[in-house]
Amino acid sequence: MSLDDLYQRVSAAILNADRLEDEGASRTKVRFAKLSVSFLEQEIAELLPASDPEGAIARRGAVRAALEAGVHARVRELVESYLDEADAELAAELNALVAQADDELPARDVRVVPAATYQIHAA
């Protein structure tokens, strides 16, 4: 997909997510909308270097939208993949988003506690 196509799609996706948020849509709907934004920003980031201001926008955007979607593992994965090519300023911004994700983690993530049950069968 071309950059122009992606820009059209991300513009529509951001406006949709903002509108859902403002109009009090369910948290699930807003999260899905934000996640769509994150994926589109990620695709844009793949086309533009981090040194290009629009490449930096896309990297911040992919991470920020993942954070707002509540997908913290994706936040960390994206930041790890972007840090190598980021300058100091962008790296600081991305790390700040990871820190925000870490702060939110206990309140929003589901903790799965492994448990085992045993049943003794008669021979």
Add this chain to the structure above:
Amino acid sequence: MRRLELERLREIHPQLPETTAAELVFRAALALQRRHLAGVNMGIRLVTMGLHTSLDWTFRAPAGDAMLDRHRVTEDGAEVLALLLVNVAFGWVARRRLQRGECADWLLRDADDRRIALEISGTDNSDVEVRLREKVAQVSKSKAAGTGGTKAACVVRFEEPLALLATA
């Protein structure tokens, strides 16, 4: 300044998705039709220069209007008027929408391919001077336009149509 034709939004800003442009213009028409008819004058202040223009649009039946968030309609309407205004005044063309954390709503380009971060705000009848100062302060923090890019804010009021634009 020549009139602003709302229906030409997509033609002027081809990077806007078609359905998005249609929805924004629909909402702008609803915001204007609360008090006005097509042809209404709008006062403009571009940095320090005062101007007037007229606004043209096709009347929209307000079916479903009650279902729409009033504040959101005002904000969307302001986006349409601001995007048309900056194109007519400066030749700026929308490149992409920005997320809220970028401290600006739109990234645009001028004829020399320089970037502009534009923050837009709409109000029905609030004080636009105060709002403009707030929005200029907000957009001044934006990094979207990169080094050397322009940062601008535009506030639109609908009661007596008025648009103010200032740079950070």
